[in-house]
Amino acid sequence: xxxxxxxxxxxxxxxxxxxxxxxxxxxxxxxxxxxxxxxxxxxxxxxxxxxxxxxxxxxxxxxxxxxxxxxxxxxxxxxxxxxxxxxxxxxxxxxxxxxxxxxxxxxxxxxxxxxxxxxxxxxxxxxxxxxxxxxxxxxxxxxxxxxxxxxxxxxxxxxxxxxxxxxxxxxxxxxxxxxxxxxxxxxxxxxxxxxxxxxxxxxxxxxxxxxxxxxxxxxxxxxxxxxxxxxxxxxxxxxxxxxxxxxxxxxxxxxxxxxxxxxxxxxxxxxxxxxxxxxxxxxxxxxxxxxxxxxxxxxxxxxxxxxxxxxxxxxxxxxxxxxxxxxxxxxxxxxxxxxxxxxxxxxxxxxxxxx
Ligand code: F6R
Numbered sequence: 001x002x003x004x005x006x007x008x009x010x011x012x013x014x015x016x017x018x019x020x021x022x023x024x025x026x027x028x029x030x031x032x033x034x035x036x037x038x039x040x041x042x043x044x045x046x047x048x049x050x051x052x053x054x055x056x057x058x059x060x061x062x063x064x065x066x067x068x069x070x071x072x073x074x075x076x077x078x079x080x081x082x083x084x085x086x087x088x089x090x091x092x093x094x095x096x097x098x099x100x101x102x103x104x105x106x107x108x109x110x111x112x113x114x115x116x117x118x119x120x121x122x123x124x125x126x127x128x129x130x131x132x133x134x135x136x137x138x139x140x141x142x143x144x145x146x147x148x149x150x151x152x153x154x155x156x157x158x159x160x161x162x163x164x165x166x167x168x169x170x171x172x173x174x175x176x177x178x179x180x181x182x183x184x185x186x187x188x189x190x191x192x193x194x195x196x197x198x199x200x201x202x203x204x205x206x207x208x209x210x211x212x213x214x215x216x217x218x219x220x221x222x223x224x225x226x227x228x229x230x231x232x233x234x235x236x237x238x239x240x241x242x243x244x245x246x247x248x249x250x251x252x253x254x255x256x257x258x259x260x261x262x263x264x265x266x267x268x269x270x271x272x273x274x275x276x277x278x279x280x281x282x283x284x285x286x287x288x289x290x291x292x293x294x295x296x297x298x299x300x301x302x303x304x305x306x307x308x309x310x311x312x313x314x315x316x317x318x319x320x321x322x323x324x325x326x327x328x329x330x331x332x333x334x335x336x337x338x339x340x341x342x343x344x345x346x347x348x349x350x351x352x353x354x355x
Contacts, residue, residue, distance in 0.1 A: 002211075002214055002334045002335075002336075004333055004334050004336065006197070006201055006204075006207045006210070006211075006330055006333060006334070007200050007201050007207075009197065011333060012197055012333070015332070015333050015336060015337070015338055015339075016329075016332075016333070016338060016339055016340070017338065017340075018338070018340040018341075020152075020155060020240065020329060020332075020339040020340050021196070021197060021329060023151045023152070023155035023156070024155070024322070024325045024326060024329055025192055025196055027157065027158055027188055027192075027318075027321075027322055027325065028184070028185045028188035028189050028192070029158075030149060030156065030157070030158025030159055030162075031158040031161070031162050031181065031184055031185065031188070031318065032181070032185050033149075033158070033159075034158050034159045034161075034162035034163055034166075035162045035165075035166055035178075035181045037145070037163070038145060038162060038163040038165075038166030038167060038170070039166060039170070041143065041145060041163075041166070041167075041170070042143075043125070043143060043167065043170055043171065044123070044143070046123065047097060047123045047125075047171055048171040048172055048173075049095065050078065050095050050096060050097040050123060050171075051078050051095045051096075052078050052079050052080075052081065052091070052095070052096050052097070053078065053079070053080045053081070053096070053097045053099065053168070053173075054081050054082075054083055054088070054089065054092055054096050054097070054098050054099070054122075055068075055069075055080070055081070055082045055083065055098075055099045055101060055164065056083050056088075056098065056099070056100045056101065056102075056109075056110045056113040056114060056117075057082065057083075057084065057100070057101035057102060057107075057110055057160070058084055058102070058107050058109050058110060059107075059153065059154065059235065059239075059345075060103065060152070060153035060154030060155075060156070060157065060160075060235070060239075061101045061102045061103050061107070061110070061127075061153050061160050062082055062084050062101065063154075063157065063160075063161075063228065063231060063232050063235065064101065064157055064160030064161035064162075064164055065080070065082040065099070065101060065160070065164055066082050066228040066231060067161050067228045067229070067232070067317055067318075067321070068080065068161060068164045068165050068168070069081075069082060069228070070224070070225050070226075070227055070228045070317065071165070071225060071313055071314060071317055072165075072168060072173070072174050075174050075175065076168065076173050076174055077173070078173065083113060084109070085109055085113075086108075086109050086112040086113065087112055087113055087116055088113045088116045088117060088120075092117065092120065092122055093120070093121070093122065094120065094121030094122055094123075096122040096123070097122070097123045097124075097125065097167075097171075098113075098114075098117050098122045098123065098124050098125070099124075099125045099126075099127060099164060099167070100113065100114040100117070100124065100125070100126050100127070100128075100133060100137075101126075101127040101128070101160050101164070102127075102128050102131065102133050102153075103128065103129055103147060103152075103153030103156055103159075103160070104128075104129065104130075104131050104153065105128040105129060105130050105131020105132055105133035105134050105135075106131040106132055106133070108352065108353075110133065111132055111133060111136075114126075114133060114136065115136070118136065118140055124137075124140075124142045125142065125143050125144075125145070125167065126142055126143070126144045126145070127144075127145045127147065127159070127160055127163050127164070128144065128145075128146070128147060129146065129147040129148070129149075129150075129156075130146075134146070145159075145163040147159040147160075152340060152342070154235065154236065154239055154240075157232075157321070161318075162181075165177060165314075177314060179312075180312040180313075180314040180315065181314070183310055183311065183312050183314070183315050184310065184312075184314055184315045184318050184319075187309050187310040187315045187318070187319055188318060188319065188322055190309075191309060191319055191322055191323065192322070195207075195322075195323065195326040196326070205306075205323075206323060206326035206327045206329075206330055207330050209274070209304070209306070209327050210327050210328075210329075210330030210331040210333075210334055211330075211334065212272060212302075212304070213272055213274075213327070213331055214331065214334045214335070215270070216270055216271065216272040216302070217243075217244055217245070217246075217267070217270050217271045217272070218233075218234075218237050218243065218244075218245045218246075218271075218272055218274060219245070219246045219247070219248065219271055219272070219273045219274070220233040220234055220237075220245065220246070220247040220248075220273075220274045220275075220276065220324075221247070221248055221249070221250065221253065221273060221274070221275045221276065221292075222247065222249055222250070222275075222276045222320075223249060223250035223251070223276075223278075223281060223285050223288075223289075224250075224278065224280060224281055224282075224285060225278055225280055225313050225316060225317050226276040226277065226278045226281075226308065226316070226317070226320055227249045227250075228317075229276055229308075229317055229320035229321050229324065230247040230248070230249065230276050231247050232321050232324055232325075233245070233247065233274065233276070233320075233324035233327070233328070234246060234247035236324055236325055236327075236328035236329075237328050237331065239328075239342050239345075240325075240328040240329055240331070240332045240339040241328050241329075241331035241332040241335060241337065241339070242332065242335065242337045243331060243335065250285055250288050250289070250292075251284075251285065251288055253292070254288055254291075254292065258292065258295050261295060261296060261298075261299035261301055262299040262300070262301075268299060268300065268301055269300065269301075271301050271302070272301075272302045272303065272304070273296055273301060273302070273303035273304075274303070274304060274305075274306055275289060275292075275293070275303060275304070275305050275306070276305075276306050276308070276320050277289065277305050277306065277307050277308065278307075278308045278313075278316045278320070279308070279316070280313055280316065306320065306323055306324075308320045
């Protein structure tokens with residue numbers, strides 16, 4: 001049990017001195033501002049002459065690319081690949097649009113891929129707040145979507161997700177999403193009023209879920225357009241709540257995960273599976289959710305559902321992301337940890353920089 005009362009406002013100032021909560025609440029504003037800015041961006045004419053999109057990024061700067069990939073996969077006729085590694089895949093060529101996304105502009109994996117791309121004819125675009133990536137882009141006359149919003153990379157998601165989506169629309173690869181963008185702002189704002197700190201525990205599903213996850217190992221399941229939202233939940237549990245967390249995706253998880261539900265026993269009893277749902281799921285996927293829950297129940301593993309909000313796929317994705325951001329935030333407070341610092345990531349980056 002925790003002695004933290006999520007309805008006591010004094011804990012927010014004490015445990016969250018950098019105000020991560022404000023960044024989470026600003027997600028709708030980030031999306032709207034980033035969308036307006038990308039719509040004003042002028043892209044070179046030949047950028048629509050491509051046959052694949054490759055997004056370079058790591059962590060909080062990569063997930064926006066994956067969310068876009070899941071959103072457009074049924075509409076877009078060319079592949080979208082998110083590359084989270086050093087260098088470039090060998091299939092990158094001069095008909096590739098390469099988006100290098102790094103909030104800091106100094107992430108070595110992303111810089112390594114971008115440096116390789118500079119020697120090639122691929123069409124390039126950069127999303128960053130500065131750093132070496134911006135410098136390299138400027139020297140090479142590469143268009144930059146400049147993030148002016150001050151936040152930790154994962155807390156500036158609107159500024160990597162929306163520009164990528166907007167670029168695809170501007171280049172004519174997807175239909176006009178302006179109406180869906182207007183919807184997400186409404187959906188997210190409504191959601192915030194239900195999930196923010198002012199909404200008391202008894203009426204606040206995010207605070208309640210965080211309480212149920214306290215002391216558990218969260219495993220987040222997703223499918224289709226909710227697959228990468230599950231990924232985001234996992235990373236937010238890691239980075240905000242400083243907790244172990246895993247995610248898995250339907251239908252693939254039905255071909256392996258279920259066989260391991262009951263062992264080791266002391267771990268199985270500590271797991272809580274959160275299944276993210278969207279009305280866009282096919283009948284077969286819905287059935288898979290049902291049968292999987294039967295198996296979880298038989299194995300004594302706790303589970304529950306979280307449903308997306310809104311009509312459009314875009315709203316459903318971002319609503320799931322936003323709910324997860326709140327839950328991971330409250331879980332951090334329950335664990336009495338500051339959600340902002342990521343000491344271990346900073347340590348790794350420093351050690352790696354020293355060689
Ligand atoms: C930190 C975070 C990290 C970073 C990652 C890459 O809030 O989310 O996952 O996003 O270490 O750094 P950037 O985004 O600066 O390229």
